[in-house]
Amino acid sequence: MSRTLALADDRTVWSMPLLLKKLRKYMLVVETSLQSNMAYAANFAADTAFYAVICFVLMSLWRTIYAGGQPIPDYSGVQMMWYCIITEMVYMSRCDVFGELTRAVQSGEIAYALNKPYDYLFYQFAQGIGLMLIKLAFNGAVGATMGLLLIGPIQGFSAVTLLPIGLAILGGMVLNTCLQACLGLLAFWSEDNSAYYWIYSKLVLMLGMMLPVEYFPGRLEAIVRFLPFPYITYGPARLMVAFSWERFLQTAAVQAVYIALSVLLAIAVYRKGVRQVNVNGG
Amino acid sequence: MSTAVDAIRKHARLFAAYFRFNLAAVMEYRASFLMQVFGMAINNASFIFFWKIVYLRVPAVAGYEFRDVMFLWALSAAAFGVAHVCFGNCGSLGRVIIQGELDPYLLQPKDVYFNVICSKTIVSAWGDTAYGIILYLLVYGFAPGRFALFLGFVALGGLLIASARFAAETLTFFLGNASAISRLLTEFMISFSLYPEKIFGNSVRWMMYSLAPAGFVVFVPHRIYRSLTLASLPLLLVADVVYLFLGYMLFRAGLKRYESGNLVVTRV
Numbered sequence: 001m002s003r004t005l006a007l008a009d010d011r012t013v014w015s016m017p018l019l020l021k022k023l024r025k026y027m028l029v030v031e032t033s034l035q036s037n038m039a040y041a042a043n044f045a046a047d048t049a050f051y052a053v054i055c056f057v058l059m060s061l062w063r064t065i066y067a068g069g070q071p072i073p074d075y076s077g078v079q080m081m082w083y084c085i086i087t088e089m090v091y092m093s094r095c096d097v098f099g100e101l102t103r104a105v106q107s108g109e110i111a112y113a114l115n116k117p118y119d120y121l122f123y124q125f126a127q128g129i130g131l132m133l134i135k136l137a138f139n140g141a142v143g144a145t146m147g148l149l150l151i152g153p154i155q156g157f158s159a160v161t162l163l164p165i166g167l168a169i170l171g172g173m174v175l176n177t178c179l180q181a182c183l184g185l186l187a188f189w190s191e192d193n194s195a196y197y198w199i200y201s202k203l204v205l206m207l208g209m210m211l212p213v214e215y216f217p218g219r220l221e222a223i224v225r226f227l228p229f230p231y232i233t234y235g236p237a238r239l240m241v242a243f244s245w246e247r248f249l250q251t252a253a254v255q256a257v258y259i260a261l262s263v264l265l266a267i268a269v270y271r272k273g274v275r276q277v278n279v280n281g282g
Numbered sequence: 283m284s285t286a287v288d289a290i291r292k293h294a295r296l297f298a299a300y301f302r303f304n305l306a307a308v309m310e311y312r313a314s315f316l317m318q319v320f321g322m323a324i325n326n327a328s329f330i331f332f333w334k335i336v337y338l339r340v341p342a343v344a345g346y347e348f349r350d351v352m353f354l355w356a357l358s359a360a361a362f363g364v365a366h367v368c369f370g371n372c373g374s375l376g377r378v379i380i381q382g383e384l385d386p387y388l389l390q391p392k393d394v395y396f397n398v399i400c401s402k403t404i405v406s407a408w409g410d411t412a413y414g415i416i417l418y419l420l421v422y423g424f425a426p427g428r429f430a431l432f433l434g435f436v437a438l439g440g441l442l443i444a445s446a447r448f449a450a451e452t453l454t455f456f457l458g459n460a461s462a463i464s465r466l467l468t469e470f471m472i473s474f475s476l477y478p479e480k481i482f483g484n485s486v487r488w489m490m491y492s493l494a495p496a497g498f499v500v501f502v503p504h505r506i507y508r509s510l511t512l513a514s515l516p517l518l519l520v521a522d523v524v525y526l527f528l529g530y531m532l533f534r535a536g537l538k539r540y541e542s543g544n545l546v547v548t549r550v
Contacts, residue, residue, distance in 0.1 A: 045462065046461075046462040046465055046466060049462075049466055050465070050466065050469050053466075053469055053470060053473055054473060057473045057474070057477060060477070060481040060482050060483075060486075061343070061477055061481050063481070064343060064344050064478075064480070064481040065336070065340055065343055068340065068342075069340075071336075071339035071340050072339060192314060192317060194317075194321065195317055195321055198321045198324065198325055199324075202324070202325060202328040205328065206328050206331050206332060210332045211332060211335055211336070215335055215336075215339065216335065217338070
């Protein structure tokens with residue numbers, strides 16, 4: 001019953017005015033999410049303070065390491081410390097789409113969303129974007145201040161590159177959200193899907209966040225570059241510390257491919273999973 | 283004197299009973315328990331990968347070799363685990379106060395501080411404890427004397443972590459909601475205890491030996507363990523006693539400000 005209602009939206013013939021109308025609908029969700037989260041802006045203070053602590057610890061670590069010599073030629077001490085600021089900023093500004101979807105599926109709350117005039121996945125995504133933008137603003141302000149005061153500017157950095165770097169940051173966050181959504185939807189089949197998320201978060205952390213991929217031994221570096229994980233935090237951070245248009249295009253292209261694949265996967269998993277939802281009662 | 287011994291014996295029995303019941307409760311959902319334990323152990327283990335890669339490029343960080351960093355990780359994880367296995371409410375007092383759930387503890391003929399702090403266990407903390415001990419044995423091997431010393435540090439560190447977290451949560455009596463302070467203190471303690479001490483400047487190190495006592499949880503034990511001279515051991519014991527005493531007195535002072543919400547709850 002519910003599925004018919006949910007999928008009715010998908011069977012509609014697509015046209016440009018309709019697409020714009022839909023886009024406006026989800027933009028409104030983003031706006032609402034921004035407004036409601038701004039009302040509790042103080043809640044983000046503790047998260048931002050934690051971000052500052054982590055940045056401080058990592059900056060202290062790398063400052064000490066580089067004081068003894070440059071471990072790899074690709075990064076100077078200043079670049080390495082800015083790399084940490086950016087990777088942590090992208091990762092810690094994420095939204096909890098995984099948790100939201102898992103809770104909705106496990107509690108059965110998802111049944112209420114099936115007959116609403118929106119696509120549930122896109123609705124969750126738009127909600128998450130609002131939250132991520134606020135976190136990014138807080139963390140970005142703190143990270144930039146810490147970087148400029150404690151490290152100093154990156155040599156050769158140009159403000160003109162902020163726009164493409166910003167796009168890559170958003171690309172990384174969107175990719176992370178899409179992959180999280182795929183894992184969250186596994187709750188349709190798995191009673192406790194938290195183990196998948198733990199493994200995923202460690203892969204993100206270890207393969208191109210805590211350390212740039214250039215640090216890995218040769219063969220491992222080559223393998224890691226083919227995976228989606230480094231393009232969540234490493235890609236944008238590498239652009240920040242050593243920008244080139246060629247690197248930007250390559251990062252953006254890989255992000256686009258992985259985002260498209262994960263969106264398609266999330267939609268397929270959602271459609272398959274939602275068929276199993278039984279709505280009872282009135 | 284005999285009254286004091288009697289009171290200690292009674293509270294030890296209470297602690298044992300809580301431990302037994304908490305363990306039985308988590309084992310009721312065995313699959314979930316094991317998953318959380320292994321999940322947490324794998325979660326912690328991933329950082330070995332990070333340090334291994336770092337040490338491929340540099341021989342030492344601030345005088346710490348790979349084995350030294352692993353000692354910090356093993357001790358921090360095991361101490362944090364013990365703190366939350368045995369004193370699982372050390373990070374939840376604020377919620378207990380705000381929700382008016384302190385009343386049942388006030389009615390029972392046991393010390394409120396002790397009764398509250400050890401009445402709960404955190405499931406994933408079993409994973410931290412197991413990880414810490416296994417990591418230690420893998421890196422340092424099994425030498426009975428040294429292993430006993432390590433376990434002693436784990437016990438002292440666990441007491442200190444639980445006492446510091448509980449003290450931060452106690453501020454809820456005075457401030458209304460101290461969850462942000464408590465969380466920040468916890469993050470401070472964890473983050474500072476996992477990296478070589480000398481990467482931090484003097485002001486941070488001062489904090490590690492006062493407000494966020496990571497120094498007494500890992501760095502002093504590490505110095506004792508490395509040099510095998512017990513000269514700093516009394517300092518460690520005194521620090522533990524002082525933190526416990528101050529935390530206890532803060533709780534007693536805060537408890538006087540507590541107002542019951544007359545909430546009727548059942549503790550199962």
